[in-house]
Amino acid sequence: MKQKIINILLPLPFNQTFQYLCNKEEKVELGDFVLVPFKDKIITGCIWENKSKLKKKLPKKKIRNIEKKLNFSPLNKQNRDFIDWVSNYTMNNLGATLKLCLSIKQVFEKEKIEKIKEQFLNLPSEKPLLTKEQLNAKKYIFNKINDKKFSTIVIDGVAGSGKTEVYFEAINKCLMEKKQILVLLPEISMTTQWLDRFKKKFKANPLLWHSDIKGSEKIKIWKSILEDNVNIVVGARSSLFLPFKNLGLIIIDEEHDQSFKQEEGIIYNARDMAVVRAKISNIPIILCSATLSIETKLNVLERKYDVVKLKQAYGEAGLPEVKIIDLGKNPPEKGMWLTDEVHRELKKTIESGNQALFFLNRRGFAPYVFCNSCYKRILCPNCDVGLVFHKKIDNLICHHCGYKSLLENNKKNCKESEKKCDLFLYGPGVEKIYEEIKNKNKNLNIEILTSDEMQKKGKGETILRKFEREEINVIIGTQILAKGHHFPKLTLVVVVDADFGFIGGDLRAAEKTFQLLTQVSGRSGRSRLSGKVLIQSTMADNPILKKIKEFDLNGFFLEELNIRKESGLPPFKKLCSLMLISKNEKKLNDFCRKMKVNIEPSNEFEVLGPAPPFISYVRGKYRKRFIIRCAKNKNIQKFVSIWLKKLQTPFDLKVSIDIDPYNFS
Secondary structure (H helix, E strand, C coil): CCEEEEEEECCCCCCCCEEEEEECCCCCCCCCEEEEEECCEEEEEEECCCCCCCCCCCCHHHCCECCEECCCCCCCHHHHHHHHHHHHHHCCCHHHHHHHHCCCCCCCCCCCCCCCCCCCCCCCCCCCCCCHHHHHHHHHHHHHHHCCCCEEEEEEECCCCCHHHHHHHHHHHHHHCCCEEEEECCCHHHCHHHHHHHHHHHCCCCEEECCCCCHHHHHHHHHHHHCCCCCEEEECHHHHHCCCCCEEEEEEECCCCHHHEECCCCCEEHHHHHHHHHHHHCCEEEEEECCCCHHHHHHHHCCCCEEEEECCCCCCCCCCEEEEEECCCCCCCCCCCCCHHHHHHHHHHHHCCCEEEEECCCCCCECEEEECCCCCECECCCCCCECEEEHHHCEEECCCCCCEEEHHHHCCECCCCCCECCEEEECCCHHHHHHHHHHHCCCCCEEEECHHHHCCCCHHHHHHHHHHCCCCCEEEECHHHHCCCCCCCEEEEEECCCCHHHCCCCCCHHHHHHHHHHHHHCCCCCCCCCCEEEEEECCCCCHHHHHHHCCCHHHHHHHHHHHHHHHCCCCCEEEEEEEEEECCHHHHHHHHHHHHHCCCCCCCCEEEEEECCCCCEECCEEEEEEEEEEECCCCHHHHHHHHHHCCCCCCCEEEEEEECCCCCC
16 A cells, blocks of 8 residues: 655654654645654644754655544644744744644544534624724724734723723624634633623623633533634633634733733743734734733834724723822831721721722732741742741741741741740731721621632632622732722722832833732722722832822833833843753853853844842742843844754753743742
């Protein structure tokens, strides 16, 4: 029987295809899925164009046969081109990037996979009541969709202006055209209200894709998307790599949100990759936020992105009154963290039958635990960070590696006093604020909402539902509470510590803090009731806080853009971070010196480092970083690739590459 050679890409850490044989009569094409032997296992691969020059054709006798071709639709060219592009841009192996698309275990073990129950959504029968601004935005977006080509449309709207309702209309239009739609949301587990609004409009639930979905359900969704049996998916960043067959529109809600950045494994920004995916598919993409990212803002100013603006809050909602409380002039009582004014406003709010939200981006009870005698902070044994006390479970916890220890177990013999450490707790966490409010208001129903609660199945959703039904008076939480929730009776928002975001050497600290505090402030007064925001700070004259007080988004962004331009920082320059990680500190330092010596002299590429990051020891491993900076139009990947090829990386040392780094801790 005559045979032919085909090139198979395997979801393994290789940057090349592998040669296999199949019968000449077998109808195979690029993108087809096949089962192949690899070493002593049978794995799934995808027929791929062989662009590798690393390997010559082997004699047929040495090439193994495929097991069989799978009875699935092929992975289309748009998907394959996207995987190629992500692999090249992020400097990751092609096979490892394919694995993002084939990340479902056992997806190919069954030939027959059940179809999902609801394949297509119903078109809404009722026309929404849109404002003039919303109607203009809808018309503009519809024209872009009708163009049948790539475009990036930004919906720039203040909190509560009805941005979601506008892009729901775009979804409706694409449903009419029988196209597939992908909606990316940050913190998919926090989408209760969003899903309620969606179901009310479309009389059905969309398909959800995130890490908590059962494997068996993921298999059905994956297959249905590949076969074009489903038309809308709402997911976390990983849903970007699903094998859409007929994608017609991508929507990124809260496009500024840092949770779209994947920080481990293949490091990528889902927002930026989504724009590329839309371009490859020649379709429109909608970016949406009340606090646009600096990158998106610049692209709008440079007219690379189209923009529609919603300047007015929907209905009778208006902007809340914002007041900055100077903690230097008006400190709280001794042992307290909330000022008298905050307690008075809370009492007034509750007596009026309304609700309050307290924001503090610190989990647990106390972020700092010290010995009273030697004044040393109790550190994590695995990381170069302090342990945080969680009173509810009486544990000290590391928020980086998850290490836990009872408070009592940390009272070791202190060298200063020759006695057991006398530990004292300093600084407020959400549990401390809960305790302070509860002590002054015994009858209030108060709940805490952080990522700890979100990890418990259904707990976060239950808390949000109760707050929505007004069964809870006060909710205290971290940045999870800034994710676009709408609570009609929420009229008081308190930012407990506005200074926290300015700590550390993060070049994006100002942007992140402005976005976070503006988003949190936007939770107040979103219906007919007027809202109030109290921001506690020891830096009351901080220009960022003044911009938040005035809701001067444009002023902040233009000022920040000027600072970035003068400093040679993104989005005016391109950065790449090389993080070197090893358990052996000496080996790490030796290799860093070798890297430093082997830097190619260049006027176009500036290399900074090596230097320890803000946290230099994490999960039992030491870390050092190089930063490469260049003009936006330079090929930073090529420079890094040539540099690294000069060196043999030790087996117990990892080099993590992050193009366009977001986090510098």
